[in-house]
Amino acid sequence: MPGASRPVGGPDLEQVRRIVxxxxxxxxxxxxxxxxxxxxxxxxxxxPVFVEAAGGGVLVDADGNSLIDFGSGIAVTTVGNSAPRVAERAAAQLRRFTHTCFLVNPYESYLDVCEKLNDLAPVPGEKRTVLVNSGAEAVENAVKIARAATGRPGIVVFDHAFHGRTLLTMSLTAKNKPYKQGFGPFVPEVHRAPMAYPYRWPTGPDNCAEDAAEALADLLDRQVGAENVAAVLVEPIQGEGGFVVPAPGFLPQVAAICRARGILLIVDEIQAGIARTGRMFACEHEGIRPDLITTAKGLAGGLPLGAVTGRAELMDAVPAGGLGGTFSGSPVACEAALGVFEEIEAHGLMERALEIGDTMLERLGELSDAQPAIGEVRGRGAMVAVELVELFGDRIPDANLAARVARRCHAEGLLVLTAGSYGNVLRFLPPLSISDALLEEGLTILAEALAKETASAL
Known part of the structure; x- marks a missing residue:
């Protein structure tokens, strides 16, 4: 009730599932x-359970239920909710000052975050970083920078992509409902290429990378004109699109196609970045070195912060006053971000992401062998999904089954998220602070929910 004492969150929260x-x-x-x-x-x-406390691998709601968290606030609380170094740094900054606006009076923590991202990002050469408020704002600024640096208007994106809900990022996003319906007209000079989606590629996964790369090159050379394209924007693992891991070799071909035509490569790491996949950036799994890279979500452990990191000559192409915003690079969020990097290093969280991924892929792979409703299990590190299909169809997406399984998991105290262009994907983003016991319990709940829902459909 209002005014009643609330449980303390963070890692000291009791790590149990409890349904009352x-x-x-x-x-x-x-x-x-x-x-x-x-x-x-x-x-x-x-x-719609209202959260009173969270930490480790659980969320505690206003009724005292303790739920296993397989969502991390959509990949935001990657290092754990109210992780000690995040909370301590943010609290200390709140006591010093809450705001000055970096464009008026700068502060050192902004520089510290930029320095860290410049050191870590797999962007070649000398780098610069600008801090913003969100993932959508990071993408918007990356597009602004690319257009300013090249003098070209065109942006190429991919099918199944999600880049945000602002006017520009809606235009970049592929899925109509619920993100775009009724909000047009959209931004011009946005062009869409097919994604190398192995499970759904018409001629099969073996041809996927090569065929999709050829389609991209054809779009650039024949339909749009490479000389009109500022950048190709790609997610190394598509998030809202269903955790689509591009076919092996596709991303390197995209990078080569861009280089050969003088087109910039922007990698959107907003959901996949910051240790989520077992590397600091998911594009590192295939050795991609983009010109610009965007981050947000897991960057500040729950506080609003996004960033664009890129080659210095590109970032410096924008004149003074062309980048920034009133709240961009909040001093409290900057301190939280520094705490995130400390947590990752102190607890070996990139290695932990790989351990979580191994457990999930093994358990879900076993479940897939016994469960024909699972069309594919895919992911990297602690970013894993299952795509559900109709039991008696040929890879026909089953969004209804995904919704029913999610509801049954929720009723049993396991938070899971859905995703995908067809709404038929269950995605799993557990915090890297989750215990092995909770992880295993959550996977068992998922298996039982899927078994019950498919049995009822027979």
């Missing part, structure tokens, strides 16, 4: 009713 009411419980339902009178219907919630 139906989910959502009475207090969450009360708050949801209040939300409907205050917040527009366009702001939805995957699981």
């Amino acid at each position: 009411t139906e989910i959502p419980g009475p207090r969450s339902r009360e708050l949801l009713a209040r939300q409907r009178t205050l917040v527009p219907a366009g702001v939805g919630a995957t699981l």
